[in-house]
Amino acid sequence: MRLSTGIVGLDAILGGGIPKGYVVAVIGSYGTGKTTLGLHFIYEGLKNGESGIILSFDEDEESILRNAKSIGLSLENFKNLQIIRLEALTVKKSFERIESELPELIRNLNANRMLIDSISVLETLFSDHERYQILSSMKRIMKFSGVTAIFTSEADKYLPTASKYGILEYICDGMICLKMIRKSELDEPTLGLEVVKMRGIKHSRKPKPYMITERGIVVYEEAEVF
Numbered sequence: 001m002r003l004s005t006g007i008v009g010l011d012a013i014l015g016g017g018i019p020k021g022y023v024v025a026v027i028g029s030y031g032t033g034k035t036t037l038g039l040h041f042i043y044e045g046l047k048n049g050e051s052g053i054i055l056s057f058d059e060d061e062e063s064i065l066r067n068a069k070s071i072g073l074s075l076e077n078f079k080n081l082q083i084i085r086l087e088a089l090t091v092k093k094s095f096e097r098i099e100s101e102l103p104e105l106i107r108n109l110n111a112n113r114m115l116i117d118s119i120s121v122l123e124t125l126f127s128d129h130e131r132y133q134i135l136s137s138m139k140r141i142m143k144f145s146g147v148t149a150i151f152t153s154e155a156d157k158y159l160p161t162a163s164k165y166g167i168l169e170y171i172c173d174g175m176i177c178l179k180m181i182r183k184s185e186l187d188e189p190t191l192g193l194e195v196v197k198m199r200g201i202k203h204s205r206k207p208k209p210y211m212i213t214e215r216g217i218v219v220y221e222e223a224e225v226f
């Protein structure tokens with residue numbers, strides 16, 4: 001079974017959406033639309049009567065609702081949405097609490113979609129060794145709870161198709177990369193979306209142009225970036 005991302009062009013690239021139960025990384029540099037893509041995914045579920053959880057390490061609830069509204073997603077109308085804002089530093093001090101409370105929260109809300117925005121903020125606070133454990137633990141919780149999840153992450157400074165710490169892409173079942181592509185320093189950048197991996201699925205790897213508009217993200221799956 002596939003879960004629609006709420007973005008028509010992206011669903012088309014994926015052949016219908018994200019496979020149920022997958023944990024998918026959405027990576028990109030600042031302002032490329034990672035949070036927006038995640039919000040589309042959550043909103044699509046809410047619209048269909050599903051429940052969703054947004055675990056935010058970046059923006060607070062008010063800012064998430066405001067930004068969603070600016071692209072026409074009225075998240076505030078839904079009771080089956082829970083937005084949790086966590087301070088990464090607090091989580092670091094007691095990661096065991098997340099491990100014990102998050103599955104319970106997902107069960108209580110009967111959530112089947114989850115957005116963690118951004119996981120790289122959390123990763124920043126841990127050493128290489130701990131980072132792998134934290135990410136595997138987060139993925140295990142998602143799998144155990146049966147939710148389909150998007151983890152957003154900053155991209156590597158020099159390699160737009162890699163996550164900041166280079167571990168997330170191995171842990172996740174799929175990875176979507178959002179890139180700002182510049183022909184030259186003087187040109188306006190073109191935004192390109194690339195499905196880098198999606199286990200068990202045949203998909204194009206070609207970067208497809210997308211735009212962020214007042215209706216949110218629009219992916220032009222039949223066009224070429226240049």
Ligand SMILES: Nc1ncnc2c1ncn2[C@@H]1O[C@H](COP(=O)(O)OP(=O)(O)OP(=O)(O)O)[C@@H](O)[C@H]1O
Nearest residue numbers: 029030031032033034035036037070071212213214
């Ligand atoms: N209503 C809107 N109309 C047009 N463009 C918008 C609108 N809202 C947001 N944008 C564009 O989307 C960008 C932000 O997208 P988003 O917050 O999803 O990016 P992000 O990758 O999560 O960024 P960050 O790394 O800072 O968290 C804005 O910088 C702006 O260019």
Ligand SMILES: [Mg+2]
Nearest residue numbers: 034035036058
């Ligand atoms: Mg963001």
